[in-house]
Amino acid sequence: MIDIPALEYHLAHGCNLSCQQCSHYSNFRLAGKLPTPADARREYSPWSHRVRPRRCALLGGEPLLNPHLIEHLRLARECWPDSNLMLVTNGFFFDRHPDLPATLVDTNCRLEVSQHGTRQPYMDRFNAVKRTVWQWRADYPAIRIKIRQSHRGWMRQYRVEDGKPMPFDSNLESAYRVCMQKTCTQLFRERLWKCPALAYFALMQQRLKLETIPAWQLFRDYKACPASASDEELQTFVEAKAIPQCGLCPSNRVPFKHRDPTQSGKI
Secondary structure (H helix, E strand, C coil), rough: CCCEEEEEEECCCCCCCCCCCCCCHHHHHCCCCCCCCCHHHHHCCCCCEEEEEEEEEEEECHHCCCHHHHHHHHHHHCCCCCCCCEEEEECCHHHHCCCCHHHHHHEEEEEEECCCCCCCCHHHHHHHHHHHHHHHHCCCCCEEEECCCCCHHCCCCCCCCCCCEEEECCCCHHHHCCCCCCCCEEEEEEEEEEEHHCCCCHEEEEHHCCCHHHHHHHHHHHHHCCCCCCCCCCCCCHHCCCCCHHHHHCCCCEEEECEEEEEEEEC
């Protein structure tokens, strides 16, 4: 069993919000079916006895869009019983999952609710989310909930030219040093990916028709770690630091204040 800092799994690629510069590209309304518990079990199975994530996160996109959320939480806890289980959400669809607070307690799963802005139209809705959180804290003393100030650390993930996302041309060591996803291993299509930017690039490329842009070729060339990898190959993947693809990410944390995330529009 190989220890890794974190393992993340998308319960949805798309999102009801449009946060510009999203590191998971969810603002582009990425295509892809919502995984069923059977789909997730098939993806977890090759890895549940090979990697031991310190943190196991279910997220997206927006995970509450998945109608099988409760089953997914129980399955993740079953497959990684010793990990710190976490659900990351914007909270706008709590009403779709009335059993969520009790399940969070039963599975010892921490809920992280991300705040994605301060504009009034957004805050009108987010304040309702916070009221639900306060009520759950009162009704379920054992529940663990954190409101994550995600908007405060927002940074540029890519440049924009002629309405298209474009990569940076960075020193890869510098880019790796400032990366906020360097320990965010993704489980996608039964493979392990170094970060969300690489894992979901193909979905963004298909959505925005980026196939003819040479600058993204390094991302296209990336090979995720397959379930058939030997223990030695898996260890090499886990221990890798900066890789050539890091050079397509920013080498400085350039702050970025996106507009109201409830409004779709330009990237």
